[in-house]
Amino acid sequence: MKPRIVAFIPAHNEEKSIRDCLCGLADQTLPKDIELDVIVIADNCTDQTEEIAKQTGEEFKLNLTVLTTKNNKLRKVGALNTAWKYVYGDVLDLYDQKLTPYQQFYKKSVKAILGMDADSRLAPKALLHLWEGLRSSRNIGGVMAKYTMRMPKKKSLIPKDDVNYEELIASGEYGGPIARWWTHQQKQDMASWLLNLQYHGGSTYVLGGQATLFRPEALQDVVDENRLDGPWQNDSDVEDMLLTWQLQKSKWKTLISPKARCFVDSMRSYHTFRQQRNKWKSGTVELLTNSDLEVKTRHKGKLWREQIKTFMELIIRVLFVTLLVTALAIDQFYWSWIWIIPIVLASVLNTILALKTPMHRPIDVILAGLLISPEIYLWVNLITFGQVWLDKLSAHKKDGWANQYNAESGKTSSKLIQGIIMFFLLIVIGVFACLHFRDYLTSNSVQMSVYPYLMTGWVILTFLTIIASLIMLYQIWTLRGRHTA
Template sequence: MSEIVPLTRSQRTHRAEPAAALEDVTTVHGFAEDFEAVLDDTSVHRSTIGCVIPAYNEEESIAQVIESLLGQTRVPDVIHVVVNNTSDATVKLASQYAGPHEVVTELGEQFTEVFVHDIGKNPDKKVGALNYGYTLVEGYDYLLGVDGDTVADAKAVEYLEAEATSDTRIGGISAIYSIDDKPIKGSLAKFLTTGQRSQFAAFNLHNLLRGRNMAVLGGQFSIFSTHALRDVMKENHQSTPWVKDSEVEDSLLSLQIKSAGYLTKISPFARADVGGMTTLRALDAQQVKWTYGAIELMWPGQRGDTKGQPFHPNLRVRWLEHFDMLMNMFVRIAFVTLLAASLSIGAFVFSYWWLIPPVVAIALNTRMALTMHNRNTRDVLFGLTLLPAEIYMWIRCSHFVRSWTRFLSRKKVDNWAMQAKAERGGGFGHWTPLILAVAVIVAMVAIWMMLPVMVQSTVLWIGWPIVGVVTVLQTLSMFFKLIRRHHGYKV
């Protein structure tokens, strides 16, 4: 455990070497050789790290976030908490940690100072807070971005710095994200959290197996080279690293860092727990904001400042994600529709072949749960029983439909404000897909009942083979993911 001792300003004269405690990590087996080489050849470069925490109404978590940073084996050289648009006690709670600190860890004595900035009303929200923080740490070697509800493992900063300093091509490195579900109460909240943990696990593992190339350097806990950020600003004629006209500021910055010739990576060791969404409306608002922002980056002509768009290397992953989601929706909706239609005229014939896709899905979901670093019984049951994972997939499909509908409607919506409202318990938009689904089902049933038997049989004769072919392709895709080597990675 780290011992934290407040200091006077005159006592801050030196700090410990950042990577001295990594010598034992190379004994961990099963990880890619490239990272083990990084740990073996860690540079003695004494880098400097400035941490920026954009905070909005984070009174429930801000103290724990600051304590986790002060408890790091490699403490940031300075910590700036940038509070914006807040209406709670975030400033008061964060201010209790303001001032210089001496932190004694296994690496020796380290010194840092915490500053709390209340910038008041900020129309640019999180982006404005991040850019404000950047001006405070632009002279440091690295900017560590930490969300106001993200708590990292004790060695997270140490691992991130060790790899960042080992290769000047690296523009940014993200930690592995998950959600700490131990404090979660309530059946629905636990179910949604488990679904999000599984979603994060799949996302992290996908990036790790892509040579640890990260499509999105999530702002929850990522370290950025300030040299890379300056190159991004110069190349894109920006006065700040983050721009305010994007719904997904971290995705856009990741694209720009990649376009500037830098690597965007994910660490196989650094871990951080982010804040999860515990209600349907909050989860809906968050996922719609993320998906809507991704669509804006992907869609031709929407982001003229994104080089290579819409087929930027980072965006190819997004296109595949959206195509997979579209296929997931098609198979589920088509299967349920054709099954109901077949039963209505007594034409359904059961085949054991239909059991293969769910069996493969269970095996894949279970294997994914077993790769989780801090898995629990709920994570494993989520994969084994299939039903919870299937329900969560339908929920994700509703987010997908809402996002594309909002984008194609060209209706201007402040998705940041919508998410904040949802997290406060306001709004009913998350019920829209269900209402539309009921209306569509009623209409389809009415139309189906009016069709002649010959037409009904023809629809089934054409529909089932199409669904069968798509299902076979999806099952093969799941099978190849199931048998793919994970190289010992834990997410």
């Protein structure tokens, strides 16, 4: 029996994307003398995912098996472990059924396991690059592809009298200017993260579930050392990060491939993006703070520094807005050209990132240089950061998977419009109050009483801005390398 790579693809109602995912696998250049088997796990599906997967497998002559789950309560984790048990057996089987001789031979022939999302597509030769990375050293437990968000096609490309107009829009392949702009922000954010990992040696604290090639022995170590019935656990909203930390705990290296690329779908709206990032960030915070999980990563210090950096960004902006409004209200604002330095550094940094982002557009580079796009995107992430830590301090744990799925399926909606209206309403009220009480606010007594607090605030803000500027200088310095995102 030839050595083989087995792909695990959990798919919950993915009839729109499963064909494209399988087409990407059919396009792969396989390593010499290696075969590829594909296992699609149709997880609690109520659509045509199973049928389309089978049809696509026959069309492209894939060695494809479709497993179906019913009443799976563990979502993606349960689906992935279903595929694992299909190959390696179920340790929880009441009848203690043994693998047949054929299954034993098959199990030994599996040299790598590809964990993949049903809405992802590997670029040609990506699997070959992942294989080369995994086999380059005995202690490598997993290698992740570099992710790039797929840019929606322009809606204007579809004639309005096209009989398939509504069907094409519903397919998700097309988007308006806002959806395309929002997708690029996510692409640039991902590019920044990937470049940072590569600059620091390629080691990663999360082997993303979109496309990662695992060494079976490494996954088996996680199963044995943690007494699990499968490598993936439901103890965290970020099951891929938890698995990565467990691999590192077992002394396996977890790396990012410098060549393999995987195209993934972006979150097209503010609401779906918020729910996805809320799940990711809350899962990260839970892993950092929950000692019961008994896992750690060599990147733990880096993750805590990222949390502190985000908190500092939030404080800088809140403090700046507060001081600026107060200073203008009491007529005590004085501009200093030294404040142009962090603005210039931010502009240079974001322009470089935009240029290094794969398949960027000129408008994206311009908006990045003007700091319009990065600032809006940062504020959204700061709001999510604040919500995550507030939820962490609350007594009620939210289901991140359910919230994200409900948002993507349109069962919930955001309050973005209400928030924008409330924001502008507060500005109008604030301006009216400042004008109406201007004589009082600019009086000598008010200015003298507020001045010490105002100066203290500006001093604190200056020190924080200096730190932030040094961090940006360091980031610009790291981007001088030839690494690509």
